[in-house]
Every structure is written in structure tokens, then in C-alpha cells.
Amino acid sequence: MSADHSKHDDEPAGSPEKDAEEHRNFLEQIIEHDLAAGTHEGRVHTRFPPEPNGYLHIGHAKSICLNFGLAEQFDGLCNLRFDDTNPTKEELEYVESIKADIRWLGFDWGDRLYFTSDYFEELYGFARELIEQGLAYVDDLSLEEMREYRGSGAAPGRNSPHRDRAPEESRELFERMRAGEFEDGARVLRAKIDMASPNMNMRDPVLYRILRAHHHRTGDAWCIYPMYDFAHGQSDAIEGITHSICTLEFENHRPLYDWFIDNISVPSHPRQYEFARLNLSYCVMSKRKLVELVQGGHVSGWDDPRMITLSGLRRRGYTPESIRKFCERVGVARFYSTIEMSWLEDSIRADLNPRAERRMAVLRPLKVVIENFPEGETEELEAINNPEDPNAGTRKIPLTREVWIERDDFREDAPRKYFRLAPGKEVRLRYAYCITCTDVIKDAEGEVIELRCTYDPATGGGKKPEGRKVKGVIHWVSAAHAIGAKVRVYDHLFSVPDPNDVEEGGHFTDHLNPDSLEVLTDCRLEPSLADTAPGCHVQFERQGYFFTDPIDSQPGAPVFNRTVALRSSWK
């Protein structure tokens, strides 16, 4: 990944900035240390282990970039492994969307696509191994009893009455669990560790539960399923993972992770490291809450452009490059932090600025009649497609006597620093002439419905007559040539920086921003926009970057989603 990124950096190689790139995050330092010490035979092998129970979001992107990025950086490998040990929540639909999203982000797992369910037989064998060593036993306690026996943080737990069952008896019971002889939940297999451990994870954790549920890959072959803790580390070991990187909430699980690795005859000894998951202001990141937004109808689906799912961001117009750059910039640490939403927005602006062509589009139209412009005449003007990219060339735009301008670009009573159009004031029509507002026409309600202006022919062709200072430049579209279009203007889904912060009895959806979506159906665009293909990025001058919706756009009738507004020092 780093090699890929360096191509986009325009700093010359060997510049003083090189020093800044030497900074290593704590994971890079660990890996460098391991490499130097010859740990893991000098290999670096990571994995991205999603549970297929929802769509990937920007937080997963951080993990993906980390795991695949580290592997690339240190000439290692990264596996994709679906952690599918809970058939009640997991579905094939999610497997497919996750694969598509990772590919879209630009990462490749090669032929290393794995499923924890591929290892069910091996994991079963590992469990028997523990039983035979007297390190695991079948317990008959009910869920409630087990909770009570576990104790609390302050008080130690008590041993289950079945804890000292003979290994032979546990082995037989475990086999009968697999054979389906017991009801769901009737028995579990537990590790025999320490019911008095201050770490709750070590108080004889459950390894297997009885669960009659159809698995999306193994079907009905199993009625017992391994728990995460028992499955994850052993799967890592089977795949020869060296650095098993997960989020901070698994920190307390690490002693258990190591306990299994140390007590089972696994083929390799991976190590677990934890980092802080990504939090973004004005967003919720938990899968549960994202599901609720979808199922509660607060958004149109997982790919609603207001969602921070990868499919939502993609549809909004975010590029893979911008997301990777963002993930690189937020860094990795071992303490919780919340990144400002403006960082994400900035990363897409930075990515699109040099490559999105400019066009003029009037979103909320107001008619302007240029009274001294000859009726029926059309003048062709030349406009630059992208000032950041000379190779993008130019295009012709037509000017006629009647044009549309943005309602926001006219004020009857203009404030001091307002340098757009107002009665008696002059403004430049971008790439065309300067016009002066001579009259304001209103309807019966006093609403401005049309402006009368005159233009100055001496200001055309890039000319600036002596002593004339026209600060304002506004965009416009010829009324005779304009095409109509639907444009969706998006804003933050939530109106407060931390939607998770709710008052007693409140709910995060209370913070939903009622103005997060505005659909504009009366927009007037310059004619060159008529056949914009779905999935195209374009900048509407002075307004923002827009993306032709890949789903709702029709041939000749594109629908535009606002990816992000341009930065503005006005308003």
C-alpha cells in the first residue's frame, strides 16, 4: 500500500519530508522488532476476520487497510477469513457484500479466502485434546446457574459441581452433544482454568454450545458450535498467522487466547495485538445501530449515501483512494479517539480536486433577463474543464438573453461583505460578461421571481476594463439550453457530534438530522451534463463535488448525489 501511495505524493524522493515518513506506529515497531529477532521465522502474516452479519463500514476500512497494508509493507500476506461461528446471525448475502467491498477498496486476498467453519472438524479435535488433558469438561449447569456461579468482578466464582467429572465421561458427553442427543442449551463444554481469576474470561469460559441452527456453509452438519474465543486463535494458528490484530475490547481476551495456544497442539504460535477502533463524529459506528437505521427506515438501505458503510460511501461518491488515504492519516493507537468528520470530507475533496471536471449547475434557479443582449442570439464561450489539470481541456458553453442563476446569489438587501448580485450591483457571470441588476420583479406574495439586468460587452473574453473591480463571480446556465435534473444534497445524518450521547430514556435516533437529505427536482444544468454516465465524479462550480447515482440514474437523465460541499469562507 505504501508503494502505491507514494506515487500520489508529489514530494520529491529524498526530501526532508522523508524523516516524517520514518515515524512508525506501534504495530510497525512490533513487527520490525519481530523481524529483527527472527520471531515467526521472519514471516509477517495477518488476516482480516469479519463476521458475516452486516455490511462493512468505515471502521472496518481502517482494520482492512491496517491488516492488508502491514502485510504489503513487510512483504507478507493477509488472509480474508470469515468468522462464521454463530449461524443464527450470519448470512451469505453479507459474505458477498464484504468481499465486494474489500475488492473495491483495492485489496486482494489472492487464493486465501477462508472460513472458520472450514475448521470445525479440527476445532472439535482440539476440544477433545483439552478434555483428555483434563483441561476441559462438559457442564450441565443452566445459563442462569452458570451466571450465578461465575461470581462478579468483586467476588470470585465457584466451581461447577461437574467440574471434576472424569475426562472419559466428558469425552463421551461431548460426543453425544455432537451427535444431537441433548436439547439446545442443555450442556456446554467449558475450559477448566480458574473460577477465581480476576479476569472473567478465564473463569472456565464456554468452548462449545448446542445450537440447532442452519449454517450458511455447513448446513445442518453440526448442532454444536465453537465460541469466538475457542475458534479465533486456533484458526489463526492453523493459517500460520503471525500477528493477529484486533480491537481494544478483546484485550482482556488475550490471556485466554494465549492459554489455548499454549495448551493445544497447534501448528504455530500467533500473537494477538489490539488497537483502538475508529470513531467518527456525527456518526454511529456500531453494527447494531447501523442495522437499526436500516430496519427502522431512517435510511433507504445499507447503501444509503448518508451511511458510513462502504457501500453507502461508494454511492455517495467517495473513492477507494480517498478512504485509504483517510485511514492512513488517522493513524493507529491504543487509546480511544474520535476523528472529526471534516477529515473524511477533506480526504475526498483532496482526491477529487485534481481529477473531477468542473461544470456549471444551478440547483435553485432564479431567472435573469439580460435586457441589452440580442433576442434569439447565442454566443459560445470557452470554459476550462479543470484548472488543476491542463490535460482536461476546454468546452463550449452557450450564453443567451435569459439565464438561470442561483437564488442564493441574489439578495435584495445585501450585507456589507456580500459580493454577489443585488439591486444596482455588478457581478461577473463566470466565463462570460459582467452584468448589473437594474430591476427586481416579484409575484403577488412579494417573492422575487425574476431579475432584469444589463451586460457590459467590454467585459467579455477575459477583459477587465480599466479601474473596474468586480469581486463577485457567479455560475449560470442558459435558459434556452439548460437541462433539468434531480440533485440530492446530503448533510450529516446526525445533528450532534456524538449521537451516542443520549439522555436518560433517550435514544440515539433522537439525534437524527431532519435535514440530512434534500432532494432538488428543479435544477438547471449546462447541456454538457446531459449524458453523464452513472458513477461519474464532477464538480459543480462553487458548490461541491457530485456523483451520478449508479442506481437511480437513467440514460440521458442522470441523478446527482452531492458527495461533499466545497469549503466556503462565506456563511
Add this chain to the structure above:
RNA sequence: UACCCCGUGGUGUAAUUGGCAACACAACAGGUUUUGGUCCUGUCGUUUCAGGUUCGAGUCCUGGCGGGGUAACCA
């Protein structure tokens, strides 16, 4: 409550592992500009607090304060 982790500008990450606190973004103030965009310049911190070790502490030790995680037959 118990155990574990963590506190560096508004935000996020650095600090050659004990040696003048750096970079990016935001904000604010200027400059350039036919996009109030882009670009350029400047401003913004006695490293959570109190002790201790040391010639020297963001870094090591002790304690306080603050934040987070966990206490599922979820992952």
C-alpha cells in the same frame, strides 16, 4: 464494585526509546485568484495533577484525578 487498558494544541498522530515537543487537519488572520474552491504565509501547548529518581523526564517510579473496556451458551 473488581480486573485490565489509556491520558501530548480544538482534532488525530510523532518525538531517534532519558536530550531544544514535530507533522497533518480544523479554527482564526492575511496574500493570490473570473470557483468565497485550489494554492501560499502567519497565529494557536509551561505534554491530566502531585511527589520522586536524574546534570536532564512527554518518556522511568509512587500516588491522585480523568476517560475507556470487560463481567454473553455474541463476535
